[in-house]
Amino acid sequence: MHFSEIFVIGFYFPHQFYSSVLYFSCANYSSSVKYCRKMVRGKIEIKKIENVTSRQVTFSKRRSGLFKKAHELSVLCDAQVAAIVFSQNGRLYEFSSSEMEKTIERYGDFRNEYFVLGRPQVQPYLEELKKEMDIMVKKIDLLEVQQRKLMGQGLGSCSVAELQEIDIQIEKSLRIVRSRKAELYADQLGKLKEMEIKVLDERRRLREKEIRERLLRPLLPVTLHTEKGEPEGGYRTKHSSEVETDLFIGLPVARP
Structure with missing residues (x-):
């Protein structure tokens, strides 16, 4: 009798796949069994489950798994673990490796101490x-x-060295003050020179204007007087009786 048979049995759970393979070899009537187990996990998109029934089932399974892991952590590592879960309907589920009140009190004390230390x-x-x-x-x-x-x-x-240092500082300050004073004097002198040039230019301009006006001014008529004091061939003003004008040609001489 010579034959071989292979049986594959698979069990599917949500997001897990278990396959068991049994090998039977009857060639020499000596049975050898080899058991292999393989698990393959699929990727899950984390988002809200829309179906209400599926959501409740998943909540129940995940809650149980969470509490189981918390229990294992507390037993294996001798840790104080507490878990509090509220369902969508507001129902409370809790797990604590010791008394829940003591764990919560310890948590509150730790937070207060942490914030006090962290506060500046x-x-x-x-x-x-x-x-x-x-x-x-x-x-x-x-x-x-x-x-x-x-x-x-x-x-x-003050010692001699301090007085000498003060003397040096004063001399340095005086040099700075004198230099600044010389700059201000130079600036003021430059401004005064500019003003002088402007005044001289204005004076020259006024003089030229006066000369032009004299050259362009018309000659006034001369008034001659007779022995009777009446004007002859000229104009007479209201001051003609007091002022006499004579016509004289020649070098100027002293007149009585």
């Missing part, structure tokens, strides 16, 4: 600000002392 402390910040303020006050006091020394005050406690 005000006191160290204030101390740091105080240190910075003290440093700034010392710097201000030092600057005020140096300013008084530069003004010749409080020099009694």
Whole structure:
């Protein structure tokens, strides 16, 4: 008798596939059995299950699996585990390796301690600000002392080296002041020269204008007087009786 038979039995569960293969070889009437089990997982798209019945079944299975894993974790690792689940209908399901109230209380204490430690402390910040303020006050006091020394005050406690340093600083400051003063004087002198040039130009322009007006002015008629004082061949003004005009040709001589 020589034959071989292969039986394949498969069991399908949601998202899992189990296959069992049995090998029988009867060639030499010695049976050998080989059992192989293989599991293949499919990819699941995580989203809300629309079918209500399927959703409830999945909730029940997943809840049981979650509580089972929590129990295994608490037993294997000696951990304190608690799980709280509310269904869609508001029903409460819970698991706790010890008393649930104690676990929740311990959780609350831990959160309070965590937030206190994580919260920025005000006191160290204030101390740091105080240190910075003290440093700034010392710097201000030092600057005020140096300013008084530069003004010749409080020099009694100064050594020769300090006085020499103050002298150097004063000389340096004087050079800077004198240089700035010279720049300002040069600027003012330049502005005054510009004003002088403008005034001279205006004066020359006015003089030229006056000369042009004199050249273009018409000659006035001359009034001659007779012995009786009446005008002859000319014009007489209201001041003709007081002013006499004579015609004289020749070099100017002193007149009585």
